[in-house]
């Protein structure tokens with residue numbers, strides 16, 4: 001038994017089977033990236049694990065207990081999406097305090113400082129750049145001290161320095177708090193620079209075609225030579241991996 005055990009027989013939308021026979025387990029504190037072609041069902045999988053959708057056959061267990069069937073699910077769940085989903089009428093500080101049951105101002109301020117927003121506690125979200133808004137969303141995801149953190153392409157369409165700064169902040173927050181992270185991305189280099197393990201999904205219906213361990217020293221950056229070398233090895237060995245196939249057809 002691992003902390004998270006996912007065993008999905010099938011997830012369908014009408015006649016369309018989106019996930020089939022998708023299984024994996026994850027240990028506490030692991031950083032797992034989910035990489036696969038568009039439509040493979042990555043976001044759908046995160047929705048099932050978050051309990052936003054329970055229409056599937058199979059099971060998802062958290063610490064040996066079925067998730068969302070007669071229990072509370074994950075006690076502390078964090079989520080971050082492509083759009084920062086901030087409350088525009090609340091200050092940065094209040095956006096963070098909003099999700100904390102005890103409205104702990106000190107903790108919120110510390111996290112905002114950790115992500116480089118210490119000088120913007122009372123700013124409104126629309127006064128921040130796109131990168132700063134994602135920093136705020138990152139701080140909000142960590143303020144509940146998540147045991148499980150689900151991230152759906154949180155840094156997509158940012159310029160490289162902004163993306164690098166966010167990835168650096170995420171790595172240091174993860175190393176300090178050690179939630180189990182499931183991070184969806186299309187970007188193999190991003191996955192290699194962040195994750196301990198990459199689960200590659202097939203094209204629809206999605207299942208895992210390769211469970212790949214990333215053994216590179218941290219901290220890492222997307223452009224590190226070691227990341228480039230590993231990407232090249234993977235490209236050479238599995239040229240169709242990002243299209244959802246292990247072998248050439």
Ligand SMILES: Nc1ncnc2c1ncn2[C@@H]1O[C@H](COP(=O)(O)OP(=O)(O)OP(=O)(O)O)[C@@H](O)[C@H]1O
Nearest residue numbers: 013018036037038039040041042043044045186204
């Ligand atoms: N609520 C829904 N109703 C019907 N079909 C849906 C629904 N949500 C997703 N789908 C379909 O399920 C499939 C998988 O979608 P999903 O968003 O999970 O894929 P994805 O791997 O995250 O794709 P992308 O990388 O493009 O974001 C797609 O064909 C999508 O159209």
